[in-house]
Amino acid sequence: MTTDTLTELSQCSFFEEFLPRHMEKLTNLGSEVHFNKDEVIFRENQDSKVFYVILSGRIALEATVAGQTYCVQTLYASDVIGWSTVLNRKRPFQARALDPVRVLEYELSTIRDACRSNPYFGCAFFEKLLTVMAECLEGTRVHLVEALAGGKAGK
Secondary structure (H helix, E strand, O other): OHHHHHHHOOHHHOOOOOOOOHHHHHHHHEEEEOOOOEEEOOOOOOOOOOOEEEEEOOOEEEEEEOEEEEEEEEEEEOOOEHHHHHHHOOOEEEEEEEOOOEHHHHHHHHHHHHHHOOOOHHHHHHHHHHHHHHHHHHHHHHHHHHHHHHHHHHH
C-alpha cells in the first residue's frame, strides 16, 4: 500500500474513527482495483465476497424496475459500496462506474478475520458499516420522494 493511498484513506469518512494502527491494518488488507467508465462493477442480486471503498471517480447505484434501470444514488470518493457483502446478502443494486474509478477492494474473509481477532476494530468497523447502510437507505428514500413528487406534479 502506498503512502498516497494511506493519505487518501485517512481523509475518507469511513475510516475517521479508527485508531492509527487499525487504519494501517485496514489499509494493508485492501487491494487497489480500477474500473473503466460505464463498466459494471457488480450486478443486482449477485452474490459477492468483496466490498469497496471509492478512492476516486463516481459510481451509480442502479435498480431495475419493470425492465427499466434507474439511478438510485451516486457515490463519490470516500464512499463505501457493497456493504451487503459483509452481511452475506445478495447485492440490492447494480453498481456502474460513471467515470474511471479507483477503489480499494476488501475480501469478506479477510475483514471478518480482522474483526474477530480485534474486538475494538470489529466494533468500530461494524458501527461505520451501519452508518453507511443508514445513509444509503436515507439517500434512497429521498430519491424516491423526489421522484414521486415529480411524478405527481406532472399529473
